Amino acid sequence: MSSKRDSQNATIGQVEDFIRQLHALIIQIDNEKAMKIQVLARDVNRMKNLPTGLADSILQYENKRNESMESKFEAAKECLYWIEYARTCGVIKEGLFLDDCRAALMRELGECREENTKLKRELAIVSGEYQKLRSEADQISRRKAKLAGGK
Numbered sequence: 775m776s777s778k779r780d781s782q783n784a785t786i787g788q789v790e791d792f793i794r795q796l797h798a799l800i801i802q803i804d805n806e807k808a809m810k811i812q813v814l815a816r817d818v819n820r821m822k823n824l825p826t827g828l829a830d831s832i833l834q835y836e837n838k839r840n841e842s843m844e845s846k847f848e849a850a851k852e853c854l855y856w857i858e859y860a861r862t863c864g865v866i867k868e869g870l871f872l873d874d875c876r877a878a879l880m881r882e883l884g885e886c887r888e889e890n891t892k893l894k895r896e897l898a899i900v901s902g903e904y905q906k907l908r909s910e911a912d913q914i915s916r917r918k919a920k921l922a923g924g925k
Contacts, residue, residue: 782847789835789850792857796832799875801868803828808865816855824865828856 795801803825811824822830831853838849860866 779843782843782850785854786846786850789853789857792853793832793836801866803860804865804867808860808863811863811865813856813859816852824856824860824863828860831856 792801796803805825808824808828812821813824813827815822815827815830831849835846835849835853838845
């Protein structure tokens with residue numbers, strides 16, 4: 775009985791780890807490659823493309839997380855079937871996505887710095903114009919007060 779429970783926990787743990795890594799963007803699915811792969815879906819006995827089958831099995835597992843151990847284990851087994859199929863077909867990328875994100879973020883940071891510099895220059899120009907207009911408005915107010923006081 776204990777070895778059965780250990781086996782169930784191991785299967786569930788593998789699925790939980792996969793989902794956690796997927797959500798944390800530690801791994802990603804190469805959808806372009808995966809969309810070309812058709813797999814026999816055991817639950818409906820028809821072909822599904824790999825991303826759809828994997829997504830469906832993850833959703834089914836997540837919906838059964840809080841149900842009985844047997845129900846959760848059955849969903850985990852189905853999910854693991856799709857996970858292993860995806861791994862075997864080489865559509866799971868590990869770590870590459872982070873490098874792509876880092877490069878994209880560095881480009882975006884550079885663009886933001888350029889925009890920041892541009893905005894600082896514009897702010898300096900607008901501030902100077904504002905000070906000039908403020909000074910002119912003060913002069914007009916003083917003249918107006920002087921003329922009003924001289925009547």
